[in-house]
Amino acid sequence: MTKQKLNHKLRVYSDITQLIASPENPTPLVRVNKINPNKDFQIYLKLERYNPFGSVKDRIAHEMLKAMEVGDRTVVEPSSGNTGIALTCIANALGIPVEIAVPEKIPEEKKVMLRFLGAKLTEADDALCPLFPTEGARGIVNALIKSPATKDRYISPNQYENELNVQAHYRGTGPEIWQQTQGKVNYFFAGFGTCGTITGVGRYLKEQNPAIKIIGVEPASSNHKLPGMKRITGLAEEFIPKILDYSVIDETIGVADEDAYGTAIDLARRDGIPVGPTTGAILYAALRYAESRPGLAVVISPDDAFKYASFYKDVLEREAEASRREGNDYRI
């Protein structure tokens, strides 16, 4: 059977997964203008929200699921939301049942989305499992696929160890960035999570031009409110995602929650681009680079602002309270 050539100009598709980004149909690169004062250091956001299920995880979910022989088992995966949403949408299209284990602390919007899509949802306390001390959801899934009572009924893509997570970015996101910047990219910024994006894109870009700098962004502390991001520094070896390839990473930068949320809000208000707080964190690191260097940077923007409304609400209420204390509130 020959692979159908898709016409992305007409944008007529026979199923939703054909909308997942690829070098022939890339997610957009959009320049950040007003919040970057250095015109000699151009920053482009790679807006992964333009994937059909709303995030960068659509790429890996599709790659992993299509390679799995699920049979009559249920697909189960730990997720802070985006992988779960993408897996559930694709599994729904394929008629495969899905269970997603999520940390209790992810935004309510993501939990609602997963239930809306029909995924069976398990909320796990992060301190639930001594084997995965800060990731109870990973512990739950590990137990489901290894327990004698359940192991025959479940299969997990395991995004933390699945090389297809890296391959999705090595074959897709990396080449897209190279083509879209016409090989002029100097810096690539991405967050540490499962580490598939930074490893796959980093590896591809370094192969094209070893001088490209790959900068990894992590939360400044392990107790953070940046869903999907992981603090790698100081993490015991056994808890570092197995697919992370340190050899492609030139620098690691830690970003505090308030800087991440502040940058995301600033970007929305001044450049009109609504992004999630992890984008805020990664962009904050790029803006620090922009203070002292020339060049062209690409920043991964994993998803949009909408599914973090309840998290932003807390920040905005604090902002309103501070404004009231300073006497800047003129509401009647």
Next chain:
Amino acid sequence: MITEYDLSGFICPLSKVKATEVINNLDEGETVRIILGDRDSLKSVVQELKTRDMKPDFKQENESRFALTFSK
């Protein structure tokens, strides 16, 4: 009467999640016996009981069968 819940087929933390469900549904004065299949599960469930001031009787039946009996 003591109700027995065999959770030996579940490893930690699934065993702990299931045991917690049992504990949460206990009636006042009710006694239950939970069977666990590994030491990590045993440690987790004992810890959970400790946080609730519940003192279990422990019996190791063999290499991979640990019984905890307790009441509310």
